[in-house]
Structure formats: C-alpha cells, structure tokens
Amino acid sequence: MPWYAPRHLEEALALLAERPGLIPIAGGTDVMVDGNAGAAGREYLSLAGVANLRGVSETPLGLAIGALTTMTEIGRHPLVCRHLPALAASARVTGAVAIQNRATLGGNIMNASPAADNPPVLLAYGASVVLMSAMGSRHVPYAQFHSGYKETIRRPTEILGEVIVPFPPDHAHHYFRKVGTRRAQAISKVGLAAVLAGRPGSWECVRFGLASVAATPILACALAAAITGSDHSVPRDEELAEALGRDIAARDDIRSTADYRRRVAINLVREALAPWRSQGGFDASH
Ligand SMILES: Cc1cc2nc3c(=O)[nH]c(=O)nc-3n(C[C@H](O)[C@H](O)[C@H](O)COP(=O)(O)OP(=O)(O)OC[C@H]3O[C@@H](n4cnc5c(N)ncnc54)[C@H](O)[C@@H]3O)c2cc1C
Incomplete structure (x- = not known):
C-alpha cells in the first residue's frame, strides 16, 4: 500500500499539507485492524520514524508527552508514575503487553473511541493537546477535542504532536x-x-x-x-x-x-x- 515514512517533523507536515488525504499511522494497532486498511486509494503517513514526537518531559505547564510515546513507556515512566499515577495505571491496562509496546498515546486519542482507556484520565487531569501543521501549532483543551462519535476537531492537514498535562495538586x-x-x-x-x-x-x-x-x-x-x-x-x-x-x-x-x-x-x-x-x-x- 502507498506509504510515506518521513524522518523529520517538517517533512511529515509538508507531506500532509500537499496530500491532506494521507492517513497518519503511529503504532498501527487500530489502523491495521481497520477492515479497510490497505484498501485501494488509501495512502499512509507513517509517523513512527519522526524524531521529537516521543518521550515525556517536564515543562512549566506540566508534563509534555509526545504523541508517539507508547503505553509501555508511559506506564513505566518515573515522571508519569510520580505526577500522574492514574495515567500510568490506564496505560498499563491498555491491551496486553504486545499492544502496549506499539500502541501510542496519540493513536489512542486520535482513534477517538468512546471506550478508549486513556482519554477519561486526560480529561480528569485537565490536559490539552497540541495540533501541528505546516501553518503552525494550536493548543486545544482536550475537553473540546472530541466532537462526536469517532470524530475530532483535527483538520486533515494536522497531526497530534503532544499532550500537555498540568501538574495536579501535590496532595490530590x-x-x-x-x-x-x-x-x-x-x-x-x-x-x-x-x-x-x-x-x-x-x-x-x-x-x-x-x-x-x-x-x-x-x-x-x-x-x-x-x-x-x-x-x-x-x-x-x-x-x-x-x-x-x-x-x-x-x-x-x-x-x-x-x-x-x-x-x-x-x-x-x-x-x-x-x-x-x-x-x-x-x-x-x-
Ligand atoms: C488486541 C487489541 C487490544 C486493544 N486493547 C485496547 C484497550 O484495552 N484499551 C484501549 O484504549 N485501546 C485498545 N486497543 C486499541 C489500540 O491499541 C489503542 O487505541 C492504541 O493506543 C492506538 O495507538 P496506535 O499508535 O497503534 O494508533 P494507530 O493505529 O497508528 O492510529 C490510530 C488512529 O489515530 C490516527 N493517528 C495516530 N497517531 C496520530 C497522530 N500523531 N496525529 C494524528 N493522527 C494520528 C490514525 O490515523 C488512526 O486514525 C486495542 C487494540 C488491539 C488490536
């Protein structure tokens, strides 16, 4: 199936600006079980090799979690375990170990299933998401992100870049x-x-x-x-x-x-x- 595999974020965003019909794919655990995966006319944008979309870091706004960060990484990460234990817990029950090794936080959000495990936790923590395109980035409160069943406000030229989760009160x-x-x-x-x-x-x-x-x-x-x-x-x-x-x-x-x-x-x-x-x-x- 037609497949683009950029190594850099700018390249990924430029490809998406040229071809907004490209389907982003991260771990592939939802995309590959989609009955239409690989159907004629579908083209994919693999984000798996894009640098700088993975990992957890401390920022003045809270923890920044790259969209490509896997459930395994989130469930074990010392900063997540210390500040956001409910997110570490939800990541550890998102499928079995093999799924957790591939499944990403961005994919879990973007798949937009009402049954997904991590979205309610992000809502409870008051998270926001960063949507990136060749035109720039926008921060959206996560509570405003899902617009209907399996629908989000993401534009076709955007990728989900990271999730920002503010630090909860110490004694929460x-x-x-x-x-x-x-x-x-x-x-x-x-x-x-x-x-x-x-x-x-x-x-x-x-x-x-x-x-x-x-x-x-x-x-x-x-x-x-x-x-x-x-x-x-x-x-x-x-x-x-x-x-x-x-x-x-x-x-x-x-x-x-x-x-x-x-x-x-x-x-x-x-x-x-x-x-x-x-x-x-x-x-x-x-
Ligand atoms: C056997 C099995 C068990 C599972 N168990 C659970 C479970 O217990 N709990 C649960 O919540 N989920 C579960 N899932 C669903 C799935 O594993 C998760 O939703 C996972 O987090 C998806 O991440 P991914 O990286 O594999 O996404 P992908 O399959 O790569 O992508 C999912 C969707 O997000 C889009 N996308 C991905 N990344 C981006 C991005 N950065 N920007 C824009 N769009 C993007 C894709 O286009 C696609 O629409 C299971 C799946 C399987 C196959």
Whole structure:
C-alpha cells in the first residue's frame, strides 16, 4: 500500500499539507485492524520514524508527552508514575503487553473511541493537546477535542504532536478504574478517572472523566458541580446519581446495557469518593 515514512517533523507536515488525504499511522494497532486498511486509494503517513514526537518531559505547564510515546513507556515512566499515577495505571491496562509496546498515546486519542482507556484520565487531569501543521501549532483543551462519535476537531492537514498535562495538586487523590468482561485484554464497559483535591467549601480540583457511557469520552461537569456545590457534606447517593445521569448518555450495545453502565458508573464514583467520606477531604492535612 502507498506509504510515506518521513524522518523529520517538517517533512511529515509538508507531506500532509500537499496530500491532506494521507492517513497518519503511529503504532498501527487500530489502523491495521481497520477492515479497510490497505484498501485501494488509501495512502499512509507513517509517523513512527519522526524524531521529537516521543518521550515525556517536564515543562512549566506540566508534563509534555509526545504523541508517539507508547503505553509501555508511559506506564513505566518515573515522571508519569510520580505526577500522574492514574495515567500510568490506564496505560498499563491498555491491551496486553504486545499492544502496549506499539500502541501510542496519540493513536489512542486520535482513534477517538468512546471506550478508549486513556482519554477519561486526560480529561480528569485537565490536559490539552497540541495540533501541528505546516501553518503552525494550536493548543486545544482536550475537553473540546472530541466532537462526536469517532470524530475530532483535527483538520486533515494536522497531526497530534503532544499532550500537555498540568501538574495536579501535590496532595490530590488520583483514581482510575476500568470495568470490562475480564480483568485484562477487555474493552471497557465503563471507565472512570477522577482527580480530587480539597475539602467541602475549599475545593481545588474536582474532575471526573468517563469512558463508554456516551458517544465520546466525557468530562462529568454536572457531577463535579453537585459535589463542589455541596458545602458541608458529600451529596447523597441519589444526588450523585441524578447529577451523573445528566452527564452521561449510556446506551445498550454489544458489550453491555445502558442500565448496567449507569449502575457501574455510580458505583465507581462512590469508590473514588470513599476516602473523602472517611476523611472529610483530600488535602495536606490527611
Ligand atoms: C488486541 C487489541 C487490544 C486493544 N486493547 C485496547 C484497550 O484495552 N484499551 C484501549 O484504549 N485501546 C485498545 N486497543 C486499541 C489500540 O491499541 C489503542 O487505541 C492504541 O493506543 C492506538 O495507538 P496506535 O499508535 O497503534 O494508533 P494507530 O493505529 O497508528 O492510529 C490510530 C488512529 O489515530 C490516527 N493517528 C495516530 N497517531 C496520530 C497522530 N500523531 N496525529 C494524528 N493522527 C494520528 C490514525 O490515523 C488512526 O486514525 C486495542 C487494540 C488491539 C488490536
């Protein structure tokens, strides 16, 4: 199949500007199982050999993670494990080891599956993405990136270059859990990530990202508002469920039912909040 394999970013962006129909390919773990891979008329732009799109570094804005960084690298990286433990956790359950050795963070985002494991975590951490083209770069809050089922706001001449994840508060509680048919090698029926810091009346960070409960990965804003708006105590379970019900649009599909998804989602929220219920907050005094 027609295949371009540039070594430098400028070359990759110039090729894409000339041929916006090129399909970027990173680890290939989604592209190669696409039934139309290699179909007549399809041309590919391999990013695998492009320098400077891989790795994790500390910046004033937070951790910068290159789009080509693999799940194996993310799951083991000392900076990710220290600052973003929920992302290290989601990377370590993205497929099995062979997949993790090839699958990239950029590919996981760009494939735009509502069931993907890392997007809810990036939403909970308040990440932004950097889209690059021959015309320049733009930073987009990740919460604005998915525009519909398997759709994103990426333009055909752009590649996803890196993901910037701000440092969470030092004493934040980080949570990630994926519920699937099996413990490993299963696509999620529900995934929840949470980053929580502060206490009633002085919240610093209350963010929940969810997978597999709507057409896109979602940031649960109504749920967060129900919690931050409750001054003295954790909202009752019914209030949490009502707020979550406004955020999600769970559906029946081959993996699960909408009812099961709603029940599991609220159970995961309760689990994420359990330390708060017992300690009264997530801050330096605990
Ligand atoms: C057996 C198996 C198990 C899996 N298990 C899981 C799982 O448990 N959890 C999960 O979330 N996913 C899972 N996946 C899906 C897949 O492995 C991940 O989505 C992976 O992160 C994709 O990364 P990649 O580098 O292989 O992407 P690719 O296949 O190379 O690309 C995926 C999509 O992103 C686009 N793309 C890639 N990189 C860029 C870029 N930098 N800029 C612009 N567009 C880009 C491609 O054009 C394509 O549309 C599984 C896949 C397989 C085959």
